[in-house]
Amino acid sequence: MPAYVALLRAVNVGGNSLPMAALLAMCRSAGFAQVRTYIASGNALFATPLEARKVKQTLESRLAEHLGKPIDVHVRTAAELAAVLSGNPFPHAPPSRTVAVILDEPPPAGALATVRGRRRETLALGTREIHVVYPDGIAASKLVIPAARTGTARNMNTVAGLAALAAAL
DSSP: OOEEEEEESSOSSTTOOOOHHHHHHHHHHTTOEEEEEOGGGTEEEEEOSSOHHHHHHHHHHHHHHHHSSOOOEEEEEHHHHHHHHHTOSOTTSOGGGEEEEEOSSOOOTTGGGGOBSOSSOEEEEOSSEEEEEOTTOGGGOOOBOGGGTTOEEEEHHHHHHHHHHHHHO
8 A cells, every 4th residue: 555645735724723633533544554644834744545636626626615615735755855854955954944845746947937026045846745954044035935825844854754654554
């Protein structure tokens, strides 16, 4: 059975409060096995024979019902998440200040040309993610990445933790 990581967008920020116990229960009631959550930013790990597209649909439907509004879910297999980590083009940057913005589709080729508010940030396109280093911290940044509008960001510490847990499923 494939191991998956579900990364929820904008959970536990901006009024989208979702206790991880509720996410855990949602995943279990969907029939997923070996379910666990990781930190309170909307990360679930589990095994299921379903394909990623069906996992995404299932969780988005349950989240909309639970929260009363749509929540985007980005799904990666354990191997895909490990590839995000190993494909980090900024391995010497502090992992807490380096993020992967996870997307459903590959970023458009001109995605970096539309970036606004850039100061000292460094960006690179990945397979289905955009890598960003925020040397002054993400909170101080004015960076706007239009191609990342529907994505969800996780720093490399989180990606590493999720990748290790997913590999163990």
